[in-house]
Amino acid sequence: MHALLKAEDLSKNFNGLTALSGLNLSIAEGEIFCLLGANGAGKTTTINLFLGFLTPSGGTAFVDGCNVADAPEDARKRLAYIPENVALYPTLSGIENLEFFDSLAGERTPREALLDILAEAGLDRDAAERKAGAYSKGMRQKVGIAIALAKKARVLLLDEPLSGLDPAAANGFCALLKKLQADGCAVLMATHDVFRAKEVGSRIGIMKSGQLVDILDADTLDAGEIERVYLAHMHGETGQAA
Numbered sequence: 330m331h332a333l334l335k336a337e338d339l340s341k342n343f344n345g346l347t348a349l350s351g352l353n354l355s356i357a358e359g360e361i362f363c364l365l366g367a368n369g370a371g372k373t374t375t376i377n378l379f380l381g382f383l384t385p386s387g388g389t390a391f392v393d394g395c396n397v398a399d400a401p402e403d404a405r406k407r408l409a410y411i412p413e414n415v416a417l418y419p420t421l422s423g424i425e426n427l428e429f430f431d432s433l434a435g436e437r438t439p440r441e442a443l444l445d446i447l448a449e450a451g452l453d454r455d456a457a458e459r460k461a462g463a464y465s466k467g468m469r470q471k472v473g474i475a476i477a478l479a480k481k482a483r484v485l486l487l488d489e490p491l492s493g494l495d496p497a498a499a500n501g502f503c504a505l506l507k508k509l510q511a512d513g514c515a516v517l518m519a520t521h522d523v524f525r526a527k528e529v530g531s532r533i534g535i536m537k538s539g540q541l542v543d544i545l546d547a548d549t550l551d552a553g554e555i556e557r558v559y560l561a562h563m564h565g566e567t568g569q570a571a
């Protein structure tokens with residue numbers, strides 16, 4: 330399977346602190362890779378290196394075969410990024426925000442088609458016409474997904490997109506991710522939620538102190554087992570497996 334995200338010996342240091350050390354990882358089309366790890370483990374650093382927001386101290390990040398450091402604009406065209414808090418223009422409606430981000434991505438998708446995309450992301454027409462300043466966090470995440478859908482991004486980078494969502498909103502968000510996965514997207518999602526990682530992930534990576542110390546197959550373990558392996562790594566009871 331074609332790797333849409335690839336890290337080769339990817340590292341990042343900040344003034345002597347190793348935030349990411351020698352990451353080797355391939356994420357194929359149709360795969361959701363969840364990154365678990367304690368605060369400061371290096372998850373956001375990994376995502377920021379794929380986004381081209383940071384320059385690697387060593388190694389290479391590729392998005393759909395495109396070297397991010399050499400061609401950050403090309404790489405960014407192929408991906409969509411959903412942070413923990415999707416920032417929208419509060420005085421614009423949901424549909425106006427989507428129109429704006431669509432134009433930034435160089436698209437001119439007709440308004441009706443964008444309204445359909447918002448509906449697909451779970452935001453009905455009434456909500457889409459309301460000012461985004463009054464949106465809940467879950468509604469803003471839906472616009473984030475709609476931006477990704479409109480862009481036809483093949484790669485999704487998600488940094489704790491579920492934190493603070495109520496169970497129904499988190500469930501809806503995961504269902505959308507599954508749909509994108511079925512369409513062949515590759516997803517890298519940083520999360521603290523073991524249960525959702527098990528539910529939505531194809532593979533689960535465990536990061537500790539800047540290193541990917543284990544990769545688990547989400548299909549063969551239940552959430553309790555994943556949590557046990559995770560905690561064993563955090564408490565230093567397991568050797569490095571990756």
Ligand SMILES: Nc1ncnc2c1ncn2[C@@H]1O[C@H](COP(=O)(O)OP(=O)(O)OP(=O)(O)O)[C@@H](O)[C@H]1O
Pocket residue numbers: 343346347348366367368369370371372373374375
């Ligand atoms: N711009 C920066 N300058 C200096 N140090 C940084 C910078 N960004 C991250 N770090 C450090 O790099 C390490 C990894 O941070 P990172 O944000 O990648 O962790 P994380 O796994 O995403 O954590 P969290 O779960 O809290 O979001 C931390 O020690 C952090 O303090």
